[in-house]
Amino acid sequence: MAIDFFIVNNEKQKTFSKTCVNFDEKLHDYLLEKESDNSFELLLELDLYSDRIFSTKEINSLIEICEALLNKYRKGDKQExxxxxxxxxxxxxxxxxxxxxxxxxxVGD
Incomplete structure (x- = not known):
């Protein structure tokens, strides 16, 4: 199972962009194990079996989460x-x- 992220026009008109970012299940599980303090809950608590549209505020929060992950995971191993x-x-x-x-x-699988 994986979660795919797309850009959409709006909630009613779900025309997906061609660009897709895949959040692999193994990566999701790894982060769930490492990040038990809920600092990345918006990303890590996504349902693998359903869809979720993010508001502008939540998109900004996702950007902050990405920046925090980039700062935290700097080792050279494959997972990081x-x-x-x-x-x-x-x-x-x-x-x-x-x-x-x-x-x-x-979009969950």
Whole structure:
């Protein structure tokens, strides 16, 4: 199971962007294990089986979470490199959505 992030026009018109950021289940599980203090709950408490549209405020929170992950996970091991790639990609997607005044949706498998 994975969660895919897309840019959408709005809640009613769910036309997905071509750009997709995949939040792999193994990466999700790794972060759940490492981050027990709920500082990344908006990202880590997503339901793997449903969809969620993020408000502008929540998109800004996702950007902050991505920045925190990029600052925290700096080691060279494979898992931390994957976290950095995911965080950078999700941050870019969120910033693009804000610039286009669109929303972000997380789609569970």
């Amino acid at each position: 490199q994957e976290i950095r790639i995911f965080s950078r990609d999700l941050q870019n997607l969120c910033e693009k959505a804000l610039k286009q005044t669109k929303q972000v949706i997380a």
